[in-house]
Amino acid sequence: MQDDVSRRIEAITGERPDQISPLSGGCVDRVYRIHMPSGRDLVAKVGARGQIDGVESGLKLEGFMLNYLSENTQLPVPAVISAESDMLLMPMLETGGGIGTVVQRDAACHVAALHNHTGLQGFGFERDTVIGGLYQPNPWTLKWSDFFRDQRLMHMGQEALRVGHLPATVLSRLTHFCEVLDRWIEQPYRASLIHGDMWTGNVLSAHERITGFIDPAIYYADAEIELAFTTLFGTFGDAFFSRYHELRPIRPGFFEERRDIYNLYPLLVHVRLFGGSYVASVDHTLKKFGY
Numbered sequence: 364m365q366d367d368v369s370r371r372i373e374a375i376t377g378e379r380p381d382q383i384s385p386l387s388g389g390c391v392d393r394v395y396r397i398h399m400p401s402g403r404d405l406v407a408k409v410g411a412r413g414q415i416d417g418v419e420s421g422l423k424l425e426g427f428m429l430n431y432l433s434e435n436t437q438l439p440v441p442a443v444i445s446a447e448s449d450m451l452l453m454p455m456l457e458t459g460g461g462i463g464t465v466v467q468r469d470a471a472c473h474v475a476a477l478h479n480h481t482g483l484q485g486f487g488f489e490r491d492t493v494i495g496g497l498y499q500p501n502p503w504t505l506k507w508s509d510f511f512r513d514q515r516l517m518h519m520g521q522e523a524l525r526v527g528h529l530p531a532t533v534l535s536r537l538t539h540f541c542e543v544l545d546r547w548i549e550q551p552y553r554a555s556l557i558h559g560d561m562w563t564g565n566v567l568s569a570h571e572r573i574t575g576f577i578d579p580a581i582y583y584a585d586a587e588i589e590l591a592f593t594t595l596f597g598t599f600g601d602a603f604f605s606r607y608h609e610l611r612p613i614r615p616g617f618f619e620e621r622r623d624i625y626n627l628y629p630l631l632v633h634v635r636l637f638g639g640s641y642v643a644s645v646d647h648t649l650k651k652f653g654y
Contacts, residue, residue: 365395368407368450372397375445375452376405383407392422392496396455404455405444421493422451428492428579429453436556438477439575456577457569464602465571471599471606473573474561478586478611481553486510486583494560494580495632497522501582508548511588511628512541519631528638529631533646537627540654547620547652554583561589563598587617591625623648 365383373379382398392410399405410422426446432438441453460466487510488501500518504510520537523529558565559580567575590613593599607613627648633641 368395368397368409371450372405372407372452380405397452406441406453406455408451408453410449421496422446423448424493425578426451427490428581431581432477432558432576432579436477436480438473438558439573440579441575441577456567456575458567458574460568460571462563462566462568462598463571466568466573467599467603468606469568469572470566471603472610473576474558474589474603475607475610477558478555478589480556482556482583483553484583486554486585487514488582492559492580492582495636497632497635499559499580499582507550507554507585508544511548511585511625512544515628516541516631519628519635523631523635523638526635528634529642529645533642533649536649536654537645540649540652544624547616547624548585549614551585551587555586555589556581557584557586557589559584559589561593561598562596566598585625586611587613587621588625588628590617591622592629594622595626595629620652623651 369380369383376399378399378401380397381400384396384398386394386396386406392408395407395409397405397407408422408425423446426443429440429443430446432440433442441456444452444454446452462470485503485505486507487503491501492499497519500514502514504514516537520529520534524531524534558576559582560578561576565576565578566573567577590604590607593603604613627645630641630644630648634645
């Protein structure tokens with residue numbers, strides 16, 4: 364495998380790598396650190412060729428999403444050297460710092476600026492994407508609660524049921540909850556571009572600043588769904604939200620109710636991938652809202 368990766372990188376860059384070593388963090392694809400004779404380090408993500416439910420391989424699509432963010436926003440993301448169906452080649456970003464108070468405030472500035480990039484066609488995206496290697500449909504939809512219900516909660520709930528990870532009784536409760544989403548989900552003034560998979564493993568920092576956001580799953584949404592996801596696994600806390608609120612005020616009711624509702628989507632993604640305790644988390648949220 365590494366010999367093949369080395370040959371392909373030489374064909375792309377004109378340099379034969381000095382060393383290739385595995386990196387941790389690749390949940391779907393294999394990730395390698397590539398040391399080049401010129402002294403620069405690259406990152407190669409390697410996966411299988413093919414499609415996911417008719418969508419081109421996640422690596423080529425990931426390259427497209429990184430380029431979209433680079434060309435349309437100021438969000439720091441790695442440049443794309445090459446994006447093919449089974450290999451994505453990027454420069455190695457500096458890392459080594461944690462996500463402390465200073466970094467969180469820096470992240471808030473970047474995320475708020477990203478969310479200020481708004482779309483006029485509605486909620487969704489110009490093409491379907493993937494999240495965690497899973498198909499993520501993005502048909503343009505005018506009403507946010509309709510998009511969130513059909514393309515996020517019900518889609519992923521049905522996928523989790525299909526692979527045997529979500530009990531039919533829980534999907535039935537989710538379906539009934541989705542029928543009354545408008546009790547809690549408001550129509551945003553505009554759709555915001557979001558990173559879509561913003562958890563600790565996808566946020567890189569060094570020297571108390573953000574160096575890059577990786578592994579995007581972009582689409583236009585209510586920005587609150589991104590804010591919610593950052594709390595699910597403790598990525599950001601008070602320092603982030605305090606600074607973000609200064610830049611983009613957070614509407615009342617987010618922390619009390621909508622955060623838990625929006626986090627049903629990443630929980631269902633984890634149910635589809637892993638099952639187990641994530642089903643109990645979905646169950647807990649549904650019970651909180653009476654379903």
